[in-house]
Amino acid sequence: MDSPEAIQHFLGIDWEATWRDLALHYSSITWAFVLDIVVDYGVYLVSAFGLFILFAAGQYSLGHAGLVGIAAYSTAVMVVKFGVPFWLSLPLSGLAGLLAGIIYYYLLGARLSGFYLAIATFAVSEALVTLWLSTDYLGGALGMHGIPLASQWHTVLIVVAIVIFGLWRLQKSRFWLSFLAIRESPIVAGAMGVNVAGTRMLAWGIGGFITGIGGNLWAHRVTIIAPPEFSLNLTFILLLGVLLGGLRTFWGTVAGGAFVYFVPWLTTTDEPRYRLMLYGLTIVLVLVFRPGGLLPVGAPKKRTVEDLRRIAEQAAAPPGAKTGGD
Amino acid sequence: MTAGYFTELIFIGIATGALYAIVAIGFNLVFGTMNVLNLAHGATMMVGSYGLLLVFYVGLDNFWLAAIVGMVLATITGLMIERLTVRPLRGHWWNTKIATLGAAVFLENLVQVITNGHPQNVPRPFDPTYYAIFGSFEVSDFQVLLIVVSVGVMLGMVWFLKETKWGRAIRVLAQSPDIAKCIGININRITIIGFGISGALAGLAGILNAATFGSTYPFVGLLLGLKGIVVLIVAGIGNMRGALYVGMVLGVVETMAVGLGGSTYRDLVAYVAMVLILLVRPHGLFGEEGRVVREV
Numbered sequence: 231m232d233s234p235e236a237i238q239h240f241l242g243i244d245w246e247a248t249w250r251d252l253a254l255h256y257s258s259i260t261w262a263f264v265l266d267i268v269v270d271y272g273v274y275l276v277s278a279f280g281l282f283i284l285f286a287a288g289q290y291s292l293g294h295a296g297l298v299g300i301a302a303y304s305t306a307v308m309v310v311k312f313g314v315p316f317w318l319s320l321p322l323s324g325l326a327g328l329l330a331g332i333i334y335y336y337l338l339g340a341r342l343s344g345f346y347l348a349i350a351t352f353a354v355s356e357a358l359v360t361l362w363l364s365t366d367y368l369g370g371a372l373g374m375h376g377i378p379l380a381s382q383w384h385t386v387l388i389v390v391a392i393v394i395f396g397l398w399r400l401q402k403s404r405f406w407l408s409f410l411a412i413r414e415s416p417i418v419a420g421a422m423g424v425n426v427a428g429t430r431m432l433a434w435g436i437g438g439f440i441t442g443i444g445g446n447l448w449a450h451r452v453t454i455i456a457p458p459e460f461s462l463n464l465t466f467i468l469l470l471g472v473l474l475g476g477l478r479t480f481w482g483t484v485a486g487g488a489f490v491y492f493v494p495w496l497t498t499t500d501e502p503r504y505r506l507m508l509y510g511l512t513i514v515l516v517l518v519f520r521p522g523g524l525l526p527v528g529a530p531k532k533r534t535v536e537d538l539r540r541i542a543e544q545a546a547a548p549p550g551a552k553t554g555g556d
Numbered sequence: 557m558t559a560g561y562f563t564e565l566i567f568i569g570i571a572t573g574a575l576y577a578i579v580a581i582g583f584n585l586v587f588g589t590m591n592v593l594n595l596a597h598g599a600t601m602m603v604g605s606y607g608l609l610l611v612f613y614v615g616l617d618n619f620w621l622a623a624i625v626g627m628v629l630a631t632i633t634g635l636m637i638e639r640l641t642v643r644p645l646r647g648h649w650w651n652t653k654i655a656t657l658g659a660a661v662f663l664e665n666l667v668q669v670i671t672n673g674h675p676q677n678v679p680r681p682f683d684p685t686y687y688a689i690f691g692s693f694e695v696s697d698f699q700v701l702l703i704v705v706s707v708g709v710m711l712g713m714v715w716f717l718k719e720t721k722w723g724r725a726i727r728v729l730a731q732s733p734d735i736a737k738c739i740g741i742n743i744n745r746i747t748i749i750g751f752g753i754s755g756a757l758a759g760l761a762g763i764l765n766a767a768t769f770g771s772t773y774p775f776v777g778l779l780l781g782l783k784g785i786v787v788l789i790v791a792g793i794g795n796m797r798g799a800l801y802v803g804m805v806l807g808v809v810e811t812m813a814v815g816l817g818g819s820t821y822r823d824l825v826a827y828v829a830m831v832l833i834l835l836v837r838p839h840g841l842f843g844e845e846g847r848v849v850r851e852v
Contacts, residue, residue: 290650337831337835338831338835341835341838342834342835342838344649345593345649345653346789346834346838348650348653349593349785349789349830349834350830350831350834353786353827353830353831354827354831356782356823356827357823357824357827357828357831360820360821360823360824360827361824363820364818364820364821364824462778466657466661469654473654504665504669506661506665507661507662507665507666507669509658509661510658510659510660510661510662510663510664510665511658511662512658513654513655513657513658513661514640514641514655514658514659514662517641517645517651517654517655517658518640518641518644518645518655521645521648521651
């Protein structure tokens, strides 16, 4: 049994060395490195937007990594096996994601809701990982390699800008209102004339399309994709970005994703286990103390007692009378 | 392929499934009553197995004492999870689920940091002896122990829920929290009792798993917890007997898939079966019609 050394390792932490490592970590940050992380963040953000759309329509998915994986694998097949150029593969993988989203809708979204939907999407995601692991055409456990590094900063910048513009337009449209209505209560939404099934399918389609583009950027960023990358950890990190920012507007996801990507680099060295520990603790604290999201992005302005009194006076005043205090 | 090999696979499957059943019953107690899917259940199992190790580390070389300490630690973990992540978020099913997932990620990585992440050897309570029953068909006494314990846990839970005061209160809570309040049930106390027992069962499952495989590691609860959820959903929520049967069948099917197909199909079988059953019978095989989760 080797637990004695293990426990000594914890109690006898070499703090000097830890500080030295941290100092080295900060001093070794270069602009190229920062740019690298920012581009990673942009790639991540597109996939997180896909999840955000699903959440906005109340389709609580716990298996978003599966959808990202479908997009990344379809990209890899197109690029590696058929030699499709990057600019063409981008819309094509978006379409693949859209198709996958529609299939997800018909299989799960249309039949299950709430908790069952979350668990079923999760199971599908894990089953997909197993499927990729055992498919020789897709490289099995080794995954697929030889994807060109096409997600340079300018490409990612353009794609993220287009996606954000699209989301901004979507949030101004009436579809957005029906998404929110369905999330709050499908029954009331249906009674108010919202096409519940159609809107859900729309959410899966749009979410799938954006995730498809995100998965494409992802594959072109890491250049080697393997099945284990698309398991629970990726789902958890995507969820964290969406939930930390809150579900009010997509700017919440932008902010939450920034937290997920940048805070660990500021506080720890690149040890993934410290990072995950921090994530776990953060999400518990945020949900308990700020259930609406860490950042008050897009939160409705709080009404004070004075505001309410003014509104009441305006309502009570006879038409034509002056409003205001007495 | 001989008949002996086949029977042996079935028996190994039942023993593996017995473990899944204990996990699922622990889930069931919390999920069937408070509609809280405690995703930190797997992490609680892991804490139980490390509690076992702690006793050996201190120098006491007694497996049964260590098992008790492990179960106590797991119970405390269950209570902490209830107090820190579930109670403050009561009424938000989605947030509660994510908070327990966050607690699980935190606990698992904490233990990984503390123990440096290496798998740790766990001493066995006794060396298993194999008994040949039908010629080549061999059964170990450890497998028998697993099956006996899981059947005992199931019967104990059924008795607890049907006959005792607390168990009845838990069932009232499962039916309607409002009615429970009206007839004077202290919801906080009953909830914490449920989480405590569930934590103890998680610890038991973690210890049995560690003793079966002779080792434990920080992420041991992840896969086992998932299997527990699969069993829970296929069997139907709130049904202890169903959980036992489905757990054992799942164990047999998995062992068959490994023995006949290959180890990659092991998890695929479970997940595909779960999705199919969810689509056909959302309330599970043994669940009551209409007893689906309220989205509180």
